[in-house]
Amino acid sequence: MQDLIDRAAHDIAAARRAVALTGAGISTESGIPPFRGPGGLWEKIDPMEVAHIDAFRRDPEKVWNLLIRGMHEVLVKSRPNMAHRGLAALEDMGRLQTVITQNVDGLHQQAGSRDVIEFHGSFAWQRCTVCERRCRTAELDLAVIPPRCECGGIFRPDCVFFGEMIPPAHLARSQQLAAGCQVMLVVGTSATVQPAAMLPLLARDAGARVIEINPEPTPLTGTVSDYLIPGPAARVVDALAAAVSALQETA
Numbered sequence: 001m002q003d004l005i006d007r008a009a010h011d012i013a014a015a016r017r018a019v020a021l022t023g024a025g026i027s028t029e030s031g032i033p034p035f036r037g038p039g040g041l042w043e044k045i046d047p048m049e050v051a052h053i054d055a056f057r058r059d060p061e062k063v064w065n066l067l068i069r070g071m072h073e074v075l076v077k078s079r080p081n082m083a084h085r086g087l088a089a090l091e092d093m094g095r096l097q098t099v100i101t102q103n104v105d106g107l108h109q110q111a112g113s114r115d116v117i118e119f120h121g122s123f124a125w126q127r128c129t130v131c132e133r134r135c136r137t138a139e140l141d142l143a144v145i146p147p148r149c150e151c152g153g154i155f156r157p158d159c160v161f162f163g164e165m166i167p168p169a170h171l172a173r174s175q176q177l178a179a180g181c182q183v184m185l186v187v188g189t190s191a192t193v194q195p196a197a198m199l200p201l202l203a204r205d206a207g208a209r210v211i212e213i214n215p216e217p218t219p220l221t222g223t224v225s226d227y228l229i230p231g232p233a234a235r236v237v238d239a240l241a242a243a244v245s246a247l248q249e250t251a
């Protein structure tokens with residue numbers, strides 16, 4: 001494993017621009033379950049029943065009770081792990097430009113990452129379905145479900161539900177970054193949900209080196225990615241940041 005980490009450190013050190021694409025796997029070591037695979041949320045509840053915009057419109061109370069309230073309880077307790085901190089350290093070293101995350105947990109920013117694209121929105125904010133007023137999730141009174149805005153509208157997380165579009169500015173900038181980088185780190189994603197899953201392809205087609213960090217192979221492995229570092233993100237990204245820092249010191 002250390003050989004692969006050293007190889008990735010050299011690739012990052014040699015790159016003018018490197019970006020990271022992250023998924024739920026980077027936050028599992030912070031106590032947030034993934035969506036798919038063993039212990040995945042979608043193994044327990046049907047995503048089309050609770051995470052599709054039509055399901056929310058049909059029965060917001062059900063979606064609040066079955067999904068949103070539970071996510072809130074888990075997210076308020078979660079803290080960044082060494083993988084989030086490692087990516088923030090690479091940014092501080094000037095070796096990582098941007099984190100494009102599919103996660104709505106805000107842990108990259110809590111770890112100190114400054115340039116973060118929240119591709120699927122953020123759970124830190126709620127939005128009124130009528131007047132669009134936004135308020136911090138932490139300030140929301142959850143005594144009444146579904147919580148309502150002063151205008152009478154129902155609040156919903158400022159995230160992207162299935163059946164909704166990715167915010168156009170986020171999509172455009174992410175595609176630009178993917179097509180303009182020399183290295184893309186793909187950390188903790190099953191790479192099964194579009195359009196996020198096509199960003200590594202864009203990077204590869206633009207000549208970038210695509211490096212996966214995941215205990216398990218994904219549909220990208222051996223087809224789109226150059227290599228997979230098969231380990232848990234906290235340990236691998238932490239070691240990678242240390243290896244890049246050591247290279248910088250000897251450069």
Ligand code: APR
Nearest residue numbers: 023024025034035036102188189190191193214216232233
């Ligand atoms: N370190 C690195 N990777 C891990 C770890 C870990 N400790 N634990 C699990 N993984 C990997 C799994 O092997 C899997 O490939 O993380 C991946 C998690 O995949 P998903 O649960 O499918 O999460 P993600 O790819 O982020 O899902 C994409 O789907 O449900 C929607 O909107 C939701 O953003 C989400 C999108």
